[in-house]
Amino acid sequence: MAKLASPEKDIVKKPVAAKVVKKAVSSVSEASEIAVIATGGKQYTVTPGQTLKIEKLSGEFKVGDAIVFDKVLLVDNGSDTTIGTPYIKGAEVKATFQGAGRAAKLLVMKYKQKSRYLKTNGHRQPFFTVKIESFK
Numbered sequence: 001m002a003k004l005a006s007p008e009k010d011i012v013k014k015p016v017a018a019k020v021v022k023k024a025v026s027s028v029s030e031a032s033e034i035a036v037i038a039t040g041g042k043q044y045t046v047t048p049g050q051t052l053k054i055e056k057l058s059g060e061f062k063v064g065d066a067i068v069f070d071k072v073l074l075v076d077n078g079s080d081t082t083i084g085t086p087y088i089k090g091a092e093v094k095a096t097f098q099g100a101g102r103a104a105k106l107l108v109m110k111y112k113q114k115s116r117y118l119k120t121n122g123h124r125q126p127f128f129t130v131k132i133e134s135f136k
Contacts, residue, residue: 035135036074037093043073046093046132056126061097067130069093075135095130102126 036045040055057067072091075082082088102124110119 032078033135034074034076035072035091035093037069038071038073038087039069048132048134050132051098052095052130052132053127054130056100056128061100061128063097063099065097066133067095067097069095072135077135090136092136094133094136096133098129098131100126100128 034045034047036043038044039057042055044052044054046052061067070087070092072088072093073084073086075088075091082091084091103126105122105124108121108123110121111117
């Protein structure tokens, strides 16, 4: 009879997630001020002077226009940390509009086997580039 390998030997444990988390935390902790904002259905950790790509916002914007994010979830100024429930009342993150663009094309395909059915469609997601100026 053939000898079966034990399942404990076949499992390879890699602490990849722990390494990634440590790198993210160390890069954020180097900054003196950080904030977490919510926009476009996503949350972003921002610092003053940071340039950021976010989902497209409704409305017309020109380069240099001010954008105010009022959905602030967390503010840390180095000594005090304020956490919102879910948002901090009166807190704002001010940013400057730098430009708009579209991401690389993604191909969306529909395929059904044995019926010669194949549809291909492309999609380019619009985004805004903003520079974080200050917190309030």
